[in-house]
Amino acid sequence: MKVFTQKSELKSEIKTLKSQAKTIGLIPTMGALHEGHLSLVRRSISENDCSVVSIFVNPTQFNNKEDLVNYPRTLEKDLELLQTISDDIMVYTPSVEDIYDEGVVSTQFDFDGLEHEMEGKFRAGHFDGVGTIVKRLFEIVTPDNAYFGEKDFQQLAIIKKMVAKHNIPVNVVGCEILREPNGLAMSSRNVRLKPQYAEAAPFIYKTLTAAKAQFGTKSALEITQWVENEFLKQELLELEYFTIAEEDSLKTAQNINKQKTYRAFVAVFADDIRLIDNIALN
Numbered sequence: 271m272k273v274f275t276q277k278s279e280l281k282s283e284i285k286t287l288k289s290q291a292k293t294i295g296l297i298p299t300m301g302a303l304h305e306g307h308l309s310l311v312r313r314s315i316s317e318n319d320c321s322v323v324s325i326f327v328n329p330t331q332f333n334n335k336e337d338l339v340n341y342p343r344t345l346e347k348d349l350e351l352l353q354t355i356s357d358d359i360m361v362y363t364p365s366v367e368d369i370y371d372e373g374v375v376s377t378q379f380d381f382d383g384l385e386h387e388m389e390g391k392f393r394a395g396h397f398d399g400v401g402t403i404v405k406r407l408f409e410i411v412t413p414d415n416a417y418f419g420e421k422d423f424q425q426l427a428i429i430k431k432m433v434a435k436h437n438i439p440v441n442v443v444g445c446e447i448l449r450e451p452n453g454l455a456m457s458s459r460n461v462r463l464k465p466q467y468a469e470a471a472p473f474i475y476k477t478l479t480a481a482k483a484q485f486g487t488k489s490a491l492e493i494t495q496w497v498e499n500e501f502l503k504q505e506l507l508e509l510e511y512f513t514i515a516e517e518d519s520l521k522t523a524q525n526i527n528k529q530k531t532y533r534a535f536v537a538v539f540a541d542d543i544r545l546i547d548n549i550a551l552n
């Protein structure tokens with residue numbers, strides 16, 4: 271496994287691979303790898319000649335300083351996990367300086383309004399930070415395919431929008447959410463859950479599946495009110511938002527149009543850990 275800390279070295283390796291007409295898959299991560307990430311890596315390996323995993327806790331996408339400081343950093347373990355999949359993976363673990371050589375600031379993007387929905391209402395500047403780092407990684411790695419999990423569905427939609435608006439020649443692949451046996455969506459943040467919160471957290475997916483069962487018989491508003499009430503009964507979990515939104519615009523659905531596809535999205539605090547999840551409704 272080749273580990274690069276300098277973009278110059280990675281770029282030179284990529285240049286050689288491209289000259290041999292090799293295809294490249296990129297899996298951008300912030301580390302603390304779990305089975306969800308590994309499934310993206312396996313998919314990339316099966317669809318590309320070479321795969322690059324980036325591991326970088328991107329400061330510009332954190333709207334909360336404490337969250338940035340506490341974000342789990344487990345590089346040694348991450349490398350061991352990747353090694354169990356393949357010896358052929360290239361890993362890029364840059365310093366902040368290697369990525370942000372012109373200052374640790376975000377570019378301001380216009381994602382045609384997608385950035386103002388859901389997460390955008392609670393995490394000011396987050397999607398500018400995500401757009402900045404992902405665009406940077408695309409420029410450095412020049413991948414043919416890039417893999418992202420659907421747990422961050424809004425992020426995935428925004429990255430697809432950025433690629434289309436900036437004519438970036440990469441195929442963005444969305445991959446389904448991986449869950450723990452109890453239904454909790456896999457996330458790097460799960461390792462920080464205290465035991466009683468880890469025990470309470472599967473309630474999130476249980477409620478999403480119950481909401482899905484009501485879709486088609488109740489209105490979006492009725493389902494939303496039902497979910498909000500369910501969370502009020504849950505002492506350990508604090509609902510930040512639940513919304514049923516149309517998949518393309520990510521706008522909260524007022525009336526359901528059977529020609530369109532919808533998802534339910536949720537953000538919840540389990541103590542100081544913020545968890546998000548979503549489910550396809552139709």
Ligand code: PAF
Binds near residue numbers: 425
């Ligand atoms: O989803 C994540 O882990 C991050 O937002 C990403 C895409 C790696 C950008 O830092």
